[in-house]
Amino acid sequence: MATFLAVAPKTFVNVLEAELKSKQFKVIQKSSLGIYFSGNWQDCLRAHLSLKTATRILLPVLEFNAYKDEELYNNILKHDFTKYITVQQNFVVESSVINCSFKDSRYLSLKVKDAIVDQFRNKYGSRPSISKTDNDLKVVVKGLKNNYFVALDTTGGFISDRGYRLDQGPAPLKEHLAASLIKLSGWKFNEAFIDPMCGSGTLAIEAAMMATQKSTMLKKQFAFQGWRTMISKDWRDTYAEVAGQQTEISAGQIFGFDHNPRMISVSHVNAKAAEVEKFISFKQQSVADFSMSSIPSKGTIIVNPPYGERLGDVQRLEKTYKELGTLFKKQFTGWDCWLLSGHPDLTKSLSLKSVKQIPVFNGPIECMFLHYPMY
Numbered sequence: 069m070a071t072f073l074a075v076a077p078k079t080f081v082n083v084l085e086a087e088l089k090s091k092q093f094k095v096i097q098k099s100s101l102g103i104y105f106s107g108n109w110q111d112c113l114r115a116h117l118s119l120k121t122a123t124r125i126l127l128p129v130l131e132f133n134a135y136k137d138e139e140l141y142n143n144i145l146k147h148d149f150t151k152y153i154t155v156q157q158n159f160v161v162e163s164s165v166i167n168c169s170f171k172d173s174r175y176l177s178l179k180v181k182d183a184i185v186d187q188f189r190n191k192y193g194s195r196p197s198i199s200k201t202d203n204d205l206k207v208v209v210k211g212l213k214n215n216y217f218v219a220l221d222t223t224g225g226f227i228s229d230r231g232y233r234l235d236q237g238p239a240p241l242k243e244h245l246a247a248s249l250i251k252l253s254g255w256k257f258n259e260a261f262i263d264p265m266c267g268s269g270t271l272a273i274e275a276a277m278m279a280t281q282k283s284t285m286l287k288k289q290f291a292f293q294g295w296r297t298m299i300s301k302d303w304r305d306t307y308a309e310v311a312g313q314q315t316e317i318s319a320g321q322i323f324g325f326d327h328n329p330r331m332i333s334v335s336h337v338n339a340k341a342a343e344v345e346k347f348i349s350f351k352q353q354s355v356a357d358f359s360m361s362s363i364p365s366k367g368t369i370i371v372n373p374p375y376g377e378r379l380g381d382v383q384r385l386e387k388t389y390k391e392l393g394t395l396f397k398k399q400f401t402g403w404d405c406w407l408l409s410g411h412p413d414l415t416k417s418l419s420l421k422s423v424k425q426i427p428v429f430n431g432p433i434e435c436m437f438l439h440y441p442m443y
């Protein structure tokens with residue numbers, strides 16, 4: 069058994085914890101970086117294939133205090149990094165520091181790299197190369213007030229890059245952010261889900277993937293599977309287990325709309341790549357002209373309108389937000405409406421009072437996820 073750290077943005081750590089528990093992972097504890105869970109390597113693969121709200125999975129290997137080069141060097145040598153890759157392979161060190169005596173993360177990376185290189189040289193008389201872009205092992209070092217956390221990146225890349233976004237609009241949500249917002253909204257899979265401004269389709273696609281337990285990762289290999297210690301492992305049962313959990317939902321339950329016809333084509337392309345196209349209805353229409361043949365009595369709307377920060381301009385958008393508020397009130401009585409707001413003044417134009425305000429980051433933009441129950 070090993071201890072892994074499933075990483076998520078700070079605001080979504082609770083959402084990730086709930087997801088891990090719902091998927092029967094053995095949660096150990098919460099930290100500001102994510103959730104520690106225990107399991108074997110098959111569990112690590114299962115996490116990669118099935119988690120929607122994590123960004124990557126780390127394997128913590130060391131934790132220590134250090135103030136000087138020598139202390140850092142000696143502590144790094146306490147873990148045997150030579151067991152993961154050969155001298156013909158590549159590695160990289162990714163560092164970050166907050167309030168540490170090592171002020172420059174690049175210097176920290178260099179010192180950690182030197183220690184690891186020496187470990188290989190002492191054992192094999194030779195060393196692996198460094199590559200930022202093409203590496204077989206990424207060592208992650210996070211320093212906080214001279215306490216250093218060292219982990220190996222088992223993912224290699226990000227599990228939040230699902231690979232289905234073949235095309236996109238100018239301001240798409242990251243996939244794990246969309247999935248986390250859906251979890252936060254409490255959408256029930258047997259009820260309707262609508263994104264009236266769907267852009268590249270991310271929210272609708274994530275909703276469909278969540279409800280059907282679809283994984284776009286089933287053909288992928290992750291960094292840890294290439295490590296020397298994993299050579300003889302057979303992963304087929306775990307891939308088959310996750311594939312076998314995929315289920316169907318009825319069509320006519322998940323909807324995406326956008327006034328821009330190009331975004332509707334993009335959404336179709338992406339949903340097809342995610343293999344959930346048949347569960348989603350995409351249609352071109354503007355919020356002002358919104359119509360559906362029949363609107364169920366209950367359901368969830370999540371909308372990520374332009375904020376004026378990246379798209380459109382604030383004055384023009386006031387009218388759009390007003391139209392959204394009217395749409396919620398007139399056509400969605402009984403529904404849970406949620407809006408990701410990056411601009412507090414614009415949300416005033418909805419003329420609605422939110423009952424819940426959850427602070428979240430959309431990339432660098434500080435946003436509020438606002439709940440408007442239409443009762």
Ligand SMILES: C[S@@+](CC[C@H](N)C(=O)[O-])C[C@H]1O[C@@H](n2cnc3c(N)ncnc32)[C@H](O)[C@@H]1O
Pocket residue numbers: 237239240241242264265266267268269270271325326327328331353354355356372373374375379388
């Ligand atoms: C911030 S983007 C949504 C991004 C989306 N969540 C994604 O992940 O790609 C906002 C979208 O709202 C659409 N939009 C703007 N005004 C609209 C309106 N009045 N009616 C419908 N869609 C609108 C834009 O075309 C754009 O695609």
